[in-house]
Amino acid sequence: MINERDFPKGMLFSLILAALFFLNGCSGEDRDDSEAIPEALALDIPALYSTVDTITVLVAYVPGAEPFTGMIHRDIACWSVLESNIEALFEGRVLEPDVHVPSMLSEMERIPPQEQDTWTSEAIMGLAMDIWDAQPSSFEAEFFVLFLKGRFESEDGPDNRIIGVSIVGTPVIAIFKDTVLSSSSIPQVARFVEQATLVHEFGHVMGLVNNGVPMVSDHLDPEHPRHCTNNQCVMYWVNEGTSDMAEFVRRMIDSDSLVMFSEECLEDTRSYLP
Ligand SMILES: [Zn+2]
Ligand SMILES: [Zn+2]
Numbered sequence: 001m002i003n004e005r006d007f008p009k010g011m012l013f014s015l016i017l018a019a020l021f022f023l024n025g026c027s028g029e030d031r032d033d034s035e036a037i038p039e040a041l042a043l044d045i046p047a048l049y050s051t052v053d054t055i056t057v058l059v060a061y062v063p064g065a066e067p068f069t070g071m072i073h074r075d076i077a078c079w080s081v082l083e084s085n086i087e088a089l090f091e092g093r094v095l096e097p098d099v100h101v102p103s104m105l106s107e108m109e110r111i112p113p114q115e116q117d118t119w120t121s122e123a124i125m126g127l128a129m130d131i132w133d134a135q136p137s138s139f140e141a142e143f144f145v146l147f148l149k150g151r152f153e154s155e156d157g158p159d160n161r162i163i164g165v166s167i168v169g170t171p172v173i174a175i176f177k178d179t180v181l182s183s184s185s186i187p188q189v190a191r192f193v194e195q196a197t198l199v200h201e202f203g204h205v206m207g208l209v210n211n212g213v214p215m216v217s218d219h220l221d222p223e224h225p226r227h228c229t230n231n232q233c234v235m236y237w238v239n240e241g242t243s244d245m246a247e248f249v250r251r252m253i254d255s256d257s258l259v260m261f262s263e264e265c266l267e268d269t270r271s272y273l274p
Contacts, residue, residue, distance in 0.1 A: 037169050037170055038125075038129065039136070040129075040133075040134040040135070040136060041125065041128065041129065041134055041170045041171070041172060042136070042169060042170065043141075043169060043170055043171045043205060044136070044138070044141075045206070045207045045212035045213065045274070046274030047138045047141070047274075048141050048206065048207075049090075049093070049207075049213070049269070049272045049273075049274050050095070050274045051095075051138045051139055052095075052097050052138070052139060052140065052141045053095060053097050053098065053139055053140075054097055054098050054100070054139065054140045054141070055086060055097045055098070055099045055100065055140075055141045055142075055143070056100045056140065056141070056142050056143070057082070057086075057099075057100065057101045057102065057142075057143045057145060058102075058109070058132060058142055058143065058144050058145065059102055059107075059108040059109070059145045059147065060108065060109040060110070060111050060131050060132075060144075060145070060146055060147070061108060061109070061110060061111065061146070061147035061148075061177075062110075062111055062112070062113050062114055062147065062148060062149055063110065063112075063113055064113075064149055064177070065147040065148055065149050065175075065177035065178075066105060066147070066177075067079075067105070067108060067147050067175075067177075067194065068187075068190070068191045068194050068195075069103060069104055069105050072188070072191045072192065072195065073188065076258070077103050078103070078191055078194075078195055079101050079102060079103045079195070080101075080103070080258065081195035081196075081198075081199065081258050081260075082101055082195055082198045082199055082202065083099055083101040084257075084258040084259060085199040085202065085203075085234075085258065085259055085260055085261065086099045086101070086202060086206075087099050088259040088261060088266060089203075089206060089261070089266065089269040089270070090269065090270070091266075091270060092270050093270055097141070109131065111131060113149075114127065114148070114149070114150075116150060117149075117150040117151065117158075118150055118151050118152070118153040118158045119148055119150055119151070119152055119153055119165075119174065119176075120153045121165065121167050124146060124148075124165065124167060124172060124174045125167055125170065125172060127146060128144045128146060128172045131144075131146075132144050134171075141171065142171060143171040143172075143173065143202070143205065144171055144172050144173070145173045145174075145175065145198070146172070146173070146174045146175070147174075147175050147177050148174055148175070148176055148177065149176075149177060149178060150176065150178065151176060151178070151179070152165050152174070152176055160178075160179060160182075161179070162176060162179060163175065163176055163179045163180055163183065163193065163194075163197045164176070164197040164198065164200065164201045165201070166201040166202075166204040166205045167205075168204070168205075168211070168226075170205070171205055172205075173198070173201045173202065173205060175194065175197060175198065175201075180193055180194045180197070196234060196260060199234050199260050199261075200234050200235060200260075203234065203235045203261065203265065204226055204235075206269065207268075207269065207272070208226065208228070208235050208261075208265050208268065208269070209221070209226055209227055209228045209235055209265060209268070210226070211225075211226045213268050213269055213272045214268070214272065215264075215268055216264070216267045216268050216271055217264055217267065219262075219264040219265070221236075221237060223237075224237040228262060228264060228265055229264075230262040230264055230265075232262060233260070233261060233262030233264070233265055234260035234261055234262075235261065235262070235265055
């Protein structure tokens with residue numbers, strides 16, 4: 001359990017700023033429709049919520065972009081945040097898949113340095129296909145997470161605010177470590193930002209919001225596709241006011257649960273019948 005009092009004075013404020021930064025930093029990238037997703041890297045969302053009984057998260061990193069590991073707070077391991085949130089999406093379903101998330105660097109793949117400072121979604125997909133030999137299966141789902149140096153490059157050019165990207169229609173996610181590190185000089189906060197970004201991007205690739213999994217209630221932000229209208233949800237696109245954000249972070253810290261998704265989002269995935 002995380003209690004607010006466990007954080008040093010000033011920590012909560014820093015967390016708020018960091019979380020604000022992180023929530024600005026999502027990019028769910030639509031690929032050009034004319035460019036088909038390779039079959040091996042197409043994500044079958046109906047299968048994910050019907051026949052899949054094992055979910056495995058594979059992580060690779062370039063030197064200097066090592067994911068945070070170890071504890072995020074007291075006895076809570078960093079990567080248990082992502083694991084808990086993936087499990088939460090399936091809680092109460094007839095089939096609750098076994099979720100395998102690495103927790104130590106030795107369980108993640110170190111890849112050679114990449115000679116590029118900016119990453120388009122095409123370049124991210126290309127690297128993922130070089131590293132992993134995806135074997136699509138109706139029973140096992142694999143998700144691929146790349147930790148990279150450099151910045152994401154959108155159609156508008158390099159964007160140093162983007163921490164994480166999910167490639168729509170695929171199980172591929174990229175995290176930009178330089179942006180994570182610049183989000184806060186407090187290591188514990190940067191750890192929180194990294195895991196929360198992973199949870200947000202996993203939410204997208206696993207069908208949220210209205211991105212493959214239909215909504216039970218209307219909580220799609222009309223201005224921001226694939227994002228939740230609930231400003232206390234990790235799938236909210238950005239938090240407008242610091243009081244709302246304070247509440248979001250306080251809920252995270254006070255709660256017994258590490259789950260960052262709002263009830264609306266959880267209701268969608270838990271009741272989805274493909
Ligand atoms: Zn997003
Ligand atoms: Zn939500």
